[in-house]
Amino acid sequence: MLSALSKRPWLIAVALTLALALWLFSGALLEARDTPTADLPAPEQGLPxxxxxxxxxEPMQRQHVVQGQIEPWRRVELRAQISASVIRLDRDKGSPVAAGERLLSLSADDRATQVARSEADVRQRETDVSAAKRLRERNLFSANELLRLDSELAKARAELDSARLQMRYTQITAPFAGVYDARAVELGDFVQPGQSLLTLVDIAQLKVSAQIAQQQVTQLRLGQPVRVQLLDGRELEGDLHFIAAAADPGSRSFRIEVRVPNPESQRLAGASATLQIQTGETLAHRLxxxxxxxxxxxxxxxxxxxxxxxxxxxxxxxxxxxxxxxxxxxxxxxxxxxxxxxxxxxxxxxxxxxxxxxxx
Missing domain, CATH: 2.40.420.20 (conserved putative lor/sdh protein from methanococcus maripaludis s2 fold)
Structure with missing residues (x-):
């Protein structure tokens, strides 16, 4: 056998190579058997x-992300209460105004005369009632007649209040501080009761409205911090100040509103935004x-x-x-x-x- 191998040296090389391979393979098996498998049992043959x-x-900050609409904090459309003509445009649209500031004036027509007539009528009725009371004290005036004069005085005072109110309706003033946003009439226009005159908005702070699913509304609380991301990438900070008590019948979602300070009165109302509502920390997996x-x-x-x-x-x-x-x-x-x-x-x-x- 040895003589045969000596005559064929290439057989010796093959035998050594096979022996070395078997030795390495047995070592790999021993190493694999001794290596931990990260808490998973050994696999079985023939299985997928x-x-x-x-x-x-890991702990992460739970949040809901929804799309919202930025709105003015307050918006009012002022309408005519009387039939009159526009006689003066006291402020230009687009300008900031203070509460109580006059924005537009309507014609008084005969309303001033009616106020004067009513004031005179009230003074006359008051004099009649005072005289009747003095006569009544001396039993020279009947109780029924005094009651009639009191009723007429009350009616005269009511007519005076109505005349003064009609006069007040000729001056359109701002109910709150804001921006004179739009005007629907021009100088000289004749307006009727209920006709739109102008729009006033308050953007000193804004509200962002959105709809949130019924599965998520239970995780919301008033006062929760909310991050508002604008389309241009800017971010604003706000807080949740309103959650609807009932869901919308069509979408089964709840309306929410976020209050956002706007001290610089940026013109953002009407734009879209993304709301990121923080609802507390929770354990979660990232994958x-x-x-x-x-x-x-x-x-x-x-x-x-x-x-x-x-x-x-x-x-x-x-x-x-x-x-x-x-x-x-x-x-x-x-x-x-x-x-x-x-x-x-x-x-x-x-x-x-x-x-x-x-x-x-």
């Missing part, structure tokens, strides 16, 4: 293979949105592997999504998430696992 990654829950899937009921969820190496599907709540990943709640604090092969296995199915990044 999936790749998993251990994820730990790729590509790992989310739907179950038969249409719920968002992810697949993971339990201690028995069986596939589990857990519905999750999507807390936030951005270009880098998604935050979800509803998983165990530590979970072996299936990152490769989840589309080929079903919940309850036993699988073989391999940690992400391991050499095949």
């Amino acid at each position: 293979r999936v790749e998993v990654q251990w994820l730990e829950a 790729s949105p590509a790992l989310l899937s739907l179950d038969a009921a249409g719920r968002n969820g992810v697949k993971w592997v339990d201690e028995q190496q069986r596939v589990v599907f857990s519905p999750v709540e999507l807390l936030s999504v951005d270009t880098d990943g998604a935050w979800v709640a509803g998983l165990p604090p530590r979970v072996a998430l299936i990152t490769l092969g989840q589309g080929f296995v079903e919940p309850g199915q036993q699988v073989q696992t391999r940690l992400a990044g391991e050499v095949r």
Whole structure:
């Protein structure tokens, strides 16, 4: 045998190579047997293979992100209360005005005369009542006649109040401080009661309205901080100051309003904005949105592997999504998430696992 090998030196080289390969392979097996498998049991042959990654829950700030509409804090459309002509435009539209400042004047016509006539009538009635009371004290005037004069005096005073009110309606004043935003009439126009004259808005602070789903409204509280992101990237800070008591019958969502200070009176009313409502800290997992899937009921969820190496599907709540990943709640604090092969296995199915990044 030895003589045969000596005559064929290439056989010796082949034998040494095979021996070295067997030795290395046995060492690799021993090393693999002694290496921990990150709490997952050893795989069984013949089972589907999936790749998993251990994820730990992390604290994150829970928030709801909804689209909203920026509105003035107050907006009023002032209308004519009388029939009259526009005789003066006291302020230009677009200008800031103080509360009580006159904005527009209507013609008084004969209203001043009516006020004077009513004032004279009241004075006459007051004199008649005073004289009747003195006569009544001496039993020279009947009680019924005194009652009639009192009634006529009350009627005269009511007519005077009405005449003065009609006169006051000729002066259109600002009910609150704001911006003279729009005017619907011009000098010389004849207006009727109920006709729109001008619009006044208060933008010293703003409100951002939005609709929030019925599943999320229970997590909201008045006074919660809210971040308002404008379309140009600017951000404003506000607080939640209104939550509707009843849902909209059509959408089943609730109207909310966020109060936003606007000390510089920026012209933002009417624009769109994104609301980020902080609702407290919670434990959540950050993962790729590509790992989310739907179950038969249409719920968002992810697949993971339990201690028995069986596939589990857990519905999750999507807390936030951005270009880098998604935050979800509803998983165990530590979970072996299936990152490769989840589309080929079903919940309850036993699988073989391999940690992400391991050499095949």
